[in-house]
Amino acid sequence: MKRILIADDHAVVRSGLRAIVETQSNWIVAGEATNGEQAVGLAVETMSDIVIVDYSMPLMNGLEVSRRLKALDLRTEVLILTMHEDEELLSEAVLAGVRGFLFKSDAKKHLISAIEALLDGRPYFTSALVEKLLHDYQLNKHGRSDMLLTSREQSVVQLIAEGHTNRSMSVILKLSVKTVETHRASAMRKLGMSSTAELVRYAIRKKLVVP
Missing domain, CATH: 3.40.50.2300 (Response regulator)
Incomplete structure (x- = not known):
């Protein structure tokens, strides 16, 4: 079975x-x-x-x-x-x-x-x-960025958009808080963003979360 x-x-x-x-x-x-x-x-x-x-x-x-x-x-x-x-x-x-x-x-x-x-x-x-x-x-x-987010960075962005803190993300993803912060910073750098609000809008646009 x-x-x-x-x-x-x-x-x-x-x-x-x-x-x-x-x-x-x-x-x-x-x-x-x-x-x-x-x-x-x-x-x-x-x-x-x-x-x-x-x-x-x-x-x-x-x-x-x-x-x-x-x-x-x-x-x-x-x-x-x-x-x-x-x-x-x-x-x-x-x-x-x-x-x-x-x-x-x-x-x-x-x-x-x-x-x-x-x-x-x-x-x-x-x-x-x-x-x-x-x-x-x-x-x-021809219009695609060479700086695509990794799967881990996407997971971090999704959790940010769902309202999780760095500490709660570290528990969910089984990573250290420092590693979560590194992925968060890397995602923001690749996307050219400087605020959580921008990451949330990106997550919604990419269907990582449902508004």
Whole structure:
């Protein structure tokens, strides 16, 4: 029996995903998480084979969930669900160890195929998604900044936008306060920003948080 963990902060989305997963007799929903930190804890506790996680999760986004699970050396694959068409997001997902990526609007049609692929050790990205992102990349590559934020810096920016202090971020990310401050300063320098308000606006614009 394969264990599937569902992580999304909206109950109606979790319910819809559960209904799809439970159509397969050899799959079981091992648990449901409402934020990224809970998703990591439940994945470890239930020894989930697959974690389906919304990119825009509180406390820890889908990419940070994937990176944390990889750091724990678990044999758990992550399937990111997103509403956002952003080529930077896909690039960051691959760097974070994500091997499955799906638009929420495609979940009803492609979710089972995506999970089957990940269980077989194959990556899963719908052709329409890849074509869209490649097209966007070609259009935007000349205007893209070479100074993209790292996944860790993005996590710090997200938590800042959610109202966390440096100390609470250090607990969530399991980093020292000094390291958090370093990532914060690095993100602000790369983005050319000098205030928390600017970081919050950036986080909203990049869909790291929902206003």
